[in-house]
Amino acid sequence: MNxxxxxxxxxxxxxxxxxxxILSILLISATGSAxxxxxxxxxxxxxxxxSVVEAQSLIQYSQEQLYSTEYIAKLKVKDVIANIVRSxxxxxxSSPRDVVLVGxxxxxxxxxxxxxSSGGIPVSSxxxxxxxxxxxxxxxxxxxxxxxFTDGSASDAIIVGSLIDIPNQPSYELYYIFLLSEQETxxxxxxxxxxxxxxxxxxxxxxxxxxxxxxxxxPVRAAAQIAEKLTAGDLDRRMMVRGKDEMARLAISFNEMAxxxxxxxxxxxNLSRLQQRFVSDVxxxxxxPLTTIRMASQVIxxxxxxxxxSAARSAELxxxxxxxxxxxLTDLLEVSRFDAxxxxxxxxxxxxxxxxxxxIDQLQPENGKKIKSDFPEGEVIAEVDPRRIERVMxxxxxxxxxxxxxxxxxxxxxxxxxxxxVAVRDYGIGFTESEAKRLFDRFWRADPSRxxxxxxxxxxxxxxxxxxxxxxxxxxxWGSPNNGAQFVLTVxxxxxxxxxxxxxxxxxxLTASTNFLSFNEDDI
Amino acid sequence: MTLIMVVxxxxxxxxxxxxxxxxxxxxxxxxxxGDQVMPLFETHEPDLILLDVMxxxxxxxxxxxxxxxxxxxxxxxxxxxxxxxxxxxxLEAGADDYMVKPxxxxxxxxxxxxxxxxxxxxxxxxxxxxxxxxxxxxxxSIVKKDKVIPLTRLEFDLLLALAREPGRVFTREALLxxxxxxxxxxxxxxxxxxxxxxxxxxxxxxxxxLIIQTVRGxxxxxxx
Numbered sequence: 001m002n003x004x005x006x007x008x009x010x011x012x013x014x015x016x017x018x019x020x021x022i023l024s025i026l027l028i029s030a031t032g033s034a035x036x037x038x039x040x041x042x043x044x045x046x047x048x049x050x051s052v053v054e055a056q057s058l059i060q061y062s063q064e065q066l067y068s069t070e071y072i073a074k075l076k077v078k079d080v081i082a083n084i085v086r087s088x089x090x091x092x093x094s095s096p097r098d099v100v101l102v103g104x105x106x107x108x109x110x111x112x113x114x115x116x117s118s119g120g121i122p123v124s125s126x127x128x129x130x131x132x133x134x135x136x137x138x139x140x141x142x143x144x145x146x147x148x149f150t151d152g153s154a155s156d157a158i159i160v161g162s163l164i165d166i167p168n169q170p171s172y173e174l175y176y177i178f179l180l181s182e183q184e185t186x187x188x189x190x191x192x193x194x195x196x197x198x199x200x201x202x203x204x205x206x207x208x209x210x211x212x213x214x215x216x217x218x219p220v221r222a223a224a225q226i227a228e229k230l231t232a233g234d235l236d237r238r239m240m241v242r243g244k245d246e247m248a249r250l251a252i253s254f255n256e257m258a259x260x261x262x263x264x265x266x267x268x269x270n271l272s273r274l275q276q277r278f279v280s281d282v283x284x285x286x287x288x289p290l291t292t293i294r295m296a297s298q299v300i301x302x303x304x305x306x307x308x309x310s311a312a313r314s315a316e317l318x319x320x321x322x323x324x325x326x327x328x329l330t331d332l333l334e335v336s337r338f339d340a341x342x343x344x345x346x347x348x349x350x351x352x353x354x355x356x357x358x359x360i361d362q363l364q365p366e367n368g369k370k371i372k373s374d375f376p377e378g379e380v381i382a383e384v385d386p387r388r389i390e391r392v393m394x395x396x397x398x399x400x401x402x403x404x405x406x407x408x409x410x411x412x413x414x415x416x417x418x419x420x421x422v423a424v425r426d427y428g429i430g431f432t433e434s435e436a437k438r439l440f441d442r443f444w445r446a447d448p449s450r451x452x453x454x455x456x457x458x459x460x461x462x463x464x465x466x467x468x469x470x471x472x473x474x475x476x477x478w479g480s481p482n483n484g485a486q487f488v489l490t491v492x493x494x495x496x497x498x499x500x501x502x503x504x505x506x507x508x509x510l511t512a513s514t515n516f517l518s519f520n521e522d523d524i
Numbered sequence: 525m526t527l528i529m530v531v532x533x534x535x536x537x538x539x540x541x542x543x544x545x546x547x548x549x550x551x552x553x554x555x556x557x558g559d560q561v562m563p564l565f566e567t568h569e570p571d572l573i574l575l576d577v578m579x580x581x582x583x584x585x586x587x588x589x590x591x592x593x594x595x596x597x598x599x600x601x602x603x604x605x606x607x608x609x610x611x612x613x614x615l616e617a618g619a620d621d622y623m624v625k626p627x628x629x630x631x632x633x634x635x636x637x638x639x640x641x642x643x644x645x646x647x648x649x650x651x652x653x654x655x656x657x658x659x660x661x662x663x664x665s666i667v668k669k670d671k672v673i674p675l676t677r678l679e680f681d682l683l684l685a686l687a688r689e690p691g692r693v694f695t696r697e698a699l700l701x702x703x704x705x706x707x708x709x710x711x712x713x714x715x716x717x718x719x720x721x722x723x724x725x726x727x728x729x730x731x732x733x734l735i736i737q738t739v740r741g742x743x744x745x746x747x748x
Contacts, residue, residue: 288537289534354697
């Protein structure tokens with residue numbers, strides 16, 4: 001059943017053919033039954049009319065015979081009745097029939113002296129309803145009923161009856177029974193013919209619709225297959241163009257679309273290549289003079305004892321601003337590498353616990369609260385790019401220290417078989433929901449007045465998010481004013497496997513749920 | 525005096541490097557194009573080469589390969605690109621270490637010192653054995669199956685560090701600290717590339733290393 005509903009949803013061919021099948025079955029059975037009724041009605045009407053006419057003349061003839069016993073001495077009533085009551089086979093002028101003679105009871109007294117029948121039909125098999133009608137009328141009455149033979153078998157028949165006078169006897173009823181077996185044979189032939197034609201028609205229509213639909217569906221299927229191949233990156237795929245019909249037009253426009261798509265893509269690829277070249281050139285061109293400047297400033301700074309106080313202070317400022325410029329340049333180049341999709345993941349198995357501990361040691365604020373860690377036992381090995389993950393951790397922890405207002409910072413690591421999550425929680429100033437939306441924007445600062453404590457570039461979180469995405473991981477943020485903030489980085493333990501579980505929910509007030517709600521970055 | 529050959533096409537940077545290095549007590553040889561390196565190298569015999577990757581003429585990677593064919597002199601690459609490709613290409617060509625521009629001059633000096641230092645030898649255990657490789661600490665050479673295998677000083681230091689404590693698992697960070705003089709660094713490329721180079725020289729089967737074994741997720745250790 002599931003298979004069928006699935007096919008119904010996924011295959012146009014299946015849907016059209018099954019619909020055609022069902023509709024043609026309905027239509028053909030309706031026509032078939034109408035036809036059958038017409039034919040059977042006609043046949044039975046014909047037979048009834050013939051039977052009634054035939055019986056009428058027979059009854060008349062029998063009556064005459066019976067009357068004649070009165071003046072022809074040698075004729076005995078008994079013999080005449082025996083002659084009347086006998087089966088007749090088909091002749092040229094008459095149909096096969098049987099005869100039943102029943103006495104009409106007089107004042108509930110039985111009157112059955114001449115009761116007789118032919119063809120193994122018991123006298124009692126005449127339906128009483130018909131008997132009643134015959135008794136109360138001088139005319140011929142008839143009905144179609146089931147006749148039960150003495151051997152128990154039954155057959156459909158037309159029974160025609162009338163009162164008959166037997167001289168010196170009370171009233172009798174004479175019935176002629178015309179069995180309908182012949183008509184039934186004809187009808188069963190008609191039925192099997194109807195069935196045969198019906199089934200043949202249904203199959204034929206089904207086949208026809210399959211053929212017709214296939215002609216339409218095949219090009220569509222081919223288009224779908226080629227579209228899939230195009231999506232998969234096989235941009236040279238095209239549809240075959242045959243003839244000049246609508247399908248050919250579909251193929252032609254499809255191919256035109258593919259060509260224009262290919263051109264667009266190669267144009268974008270070119271742009272991306274140019275962008276990468278540009279980034280790399282800028283990188284080289286800027287870095288070489290910056291190196292010279294930096295070394296020169298270091299030499300000046302190292303000799304600042306020999307300078308006067310304002311020149312010495314200038315040397316200090318020069319040093320610190322060159323360092324800041326350098327950081328900014330590094331981050332900018334990293335961002336443009338992400339934009340040009342030129343970032344490469346260099347994965348190797350890394351103990352995340354050791355990596356995080358090392359980062360904490362580097363950043364541990366000397367005065368103020370210590371960073372607490374909640375790590376699982378043993379090693380937490382994941383195949384990640386250590387340079388990037390360390391950069392993310394450095395950004396998150398430095399960020400937490402900047403905004404913690406000397407309150408404690410808690411770093412939690414949790415892992416499953418497939419992924420590892422690191423949460424950095426602080427209890428500092430936090431941020432509002434509207435701020436949360438812009439948190440990962442480049443150069444965005446929550447509070448411009450306190451932004452430059454650590455001289456961050458304003459690109460840290462944006463780069464961290466890109467780093468997480470490059471790992472096919474996630475980076476979520478939660479914050480509440482004056483209650484602090486929590487950032488959760490989750491990365492797969494093996495590259496290329498999407499995150500399945502939310503090991504640590506971004507909102508620390510929620511407990512971990514196994515059902516991971518994936519929401520896009522706009523929700524962060 | 526220790527002679528350092530500085531190969532850089534940027535005149536100002538080369539001059540600045542000259543000032544800093546001279547200030548630290550080194551003798552400096554300035555070369556401005558890749559083509560001039562080999563002829564000068566043979567006559568001047570520098571103790572260390574500071575080599576820019578982007579050079580007119582023969583580029584840094586090519587120069588590096590050419591030097592390695594003749595000498596095991598320490599080479600430190602200067603690169604403007606921190607990109608993996610450049611760094612790995614340089615390291616694979618035989619550079620011992622690299623500095624990404626713009627670098628801190630003090631850090632540069634520190635690195636050069638590490639590369640120039642003579643590994644302190646243990647007089648009591650002159651010879652160490654690791655697998656079928658014999659390490660002669662006095663002669664600074666290694667012998668495998670009666671054949672002396674030429675190693676760069678860095679490769680020798682790396683092998684010695686592992687061999688001194690057989691069975692101990694060294695993290696890449698520990699090796700960076702011990703052999704390269706880095707503190708708190710995670711540049712695993714440096715370690716990985718050099719381990720590969722070293723294996724290519726001493727292992728019978730590089731794909732199934734017995735002397736320097738990988739401990740997955742942690743680092744390396746010396747085999748028995």
